[in-house]
Amino acid sequence: DQQVKQNSPSLSVQEGRISILNCDYTNSMFDYFLWYKKYPAEGPTFLISISSIKDKNEDGRFTVFLNKSAKHLSLHIVPSQPGDSAVYFCPRPTSGTYKYIFGTGTRLKVLA
Amino acid sequence: SAVISQKPSRDICQRGTSLTIQCQVDSQVTMMFWYRQQPGQSLTLIATANQGSEATYESGFVIDKFPISRPNLTFSTLTVSNMSPEDSSIYLCSVGSREQYFGPGTRLTVL
Numbered sequence: 001d002q003q004v005k006q007n008s009p010s011l012s013v014q015e016g017r018i019s020i021l022n023c024d025y026t027n028s029m030f031d032y033f034l035w036y037k038k039y040p041a042e043g044p045t046f047l048i049s050i051s052s053i054k055d056k057n058e059d060g061r062f063t064v065f066l067n068k069s070a071k072h073l074s075l076h077i078v079p080s081q082p083g084d085s086a087v088y089f090c091p092r093p094t095s096g097t098y099k100y101i102f103g104t105g106t107r108l109k110v111l112a
Numbered sequence: 113s114a115v116i117s118q119k120p121s122r123d124i125c126q127r128g129t130s131l132t133i134q135c136q137v138d139s140q141v142t143m144m145f146w147y148r149q150q151p152g153q154s155l156t157l158i159a160t161a162n163q164g165s166e167a168t169y170e171s172g173f174v175i176d177k178f179p180i181s182r183p184n185l186t187f188s189t190l191t192v193s194n195m196s197p198e199d200s201s202i203y204l205c206s207v208g209s210r211e212q213y214f215g216p217g218t219r220l221t222v223l
Contacts, residue, residue, distance in 0.1 A: 032210060043116075043204050043214030044155070089154070098143060098209045099170070102155040 004092045004103040012109045019077040021106050023090035026071065030092065035064060035075050037086040038105070044089060048075070080110045114139050114207050116215035124221045125195055132191045133218045135205035140185035143209060146178070149202040149217075158203075161188050195222045 005024045013019045021035075031052045036044040050057040050064045050073075057064050063076045077084055087107045091100035115138040125131050135144065146158040159169045159180055167180040182188045192199050202217040 034211065041217070041219070043206070043217050046113075046211045046213065049211065091155075093210075097160075098212070099145065099157050099160060100155075100212065101157075102147075104154050 004090055004101060006088075006090065006103045006106050008106050009104060010107040010109070012111060013080045015082055015110055015112050016079045019075075019080045019084065019108055019110065021075040021077075021088045021090075021108065023073040023103070024071060025073065025090075025092060027092070033064070033066060033073050034091060035062075036089045036091060037084075038089065039086050044102075047088075077108075080108075082110045082112050084108060085110050114141060114213045116205060116207060116213060118203075118205060118215040118218050120218060121216065122219040122221075124223060126223055127196055129195055130191055130193045131195065131220060132189050133203050133205075133220075135188045135190070135215055137186045137207050141207040142185065143207065144182065144188050145206045145212070146180065146188075146190045147204045147206065147214075149204065151200065155204065158190070192220065195220075197222045 034049040035047040037047050038044040048059050048062050048064050050066050055066050065074045087105040089102050089105045091102045093100055117136045119134045144161045147155045148158050149155045157170050158173045159167045161167045161180045161182040163182045163185050177193055179191045200222045202219050204214050204217045206212040206214045
């Protein structure tokens with residue numbers, strides 16, 4: 001089973017506060033995890049990744065956390081900015097390939 | 113990273129016609145993918161187009177409906193054939209492996 005679940009379809013956060021986006025996965029055989037964001041009328045943009053041997057990766061305002069025992073991935077954005085308003089995806093590759101399965105995403109709205 | 117362009121950016125087509133979408137990359141890449149995003153839906157992979165081999169299609173997509181060409185390592189085309197309103201979508205190409213880079217998309221409306 002290679003489903004990706006983003007259980008929150010939308011999230012609203014005040015500018016300057018922390019945004020936390022979550023993904024749950026069922027297959028433990030992946031060696032990396034990724035986050036993409038997508039603005040309307042644009043293609044998805046790679047944001048940040050994490051190796052399965054790590055539990056945290058940080059890049060500026062963006063930090064990804066991996067909890068392997070819970071099969072849970074989260075993206076923290078702090079401080080959130082209005083320009084972060086987008087749809088965020090945690091796509092998963094099908095086994096042994098680079099073909100990605102995208103879930104429904106989480107629409108983040110950062111309020112000024 | 114790679115810079116990807118797509119043509120056309122959008123089009124409105126009549127039922128029964130075909131449209132060819134172009135994807136151009138600024139560097140040579142081995143793997144290229146075509147996705148579709150139907151209104152209100154997430155991205156769905158149509159096919160993988162690797163240079164020098166036939167495109168491989170995902171379940172629910174067939175070559176007769178979505179023929180793909182990959183003549184070199186920087187270019188690919190996807191044709192949407194015999195279009196119906198259900199084909200109205202955004203079509204995107206992507207390149208890369210673990211980290212993929214997407215084109216801006218082609219917004220297709222079929223009347």
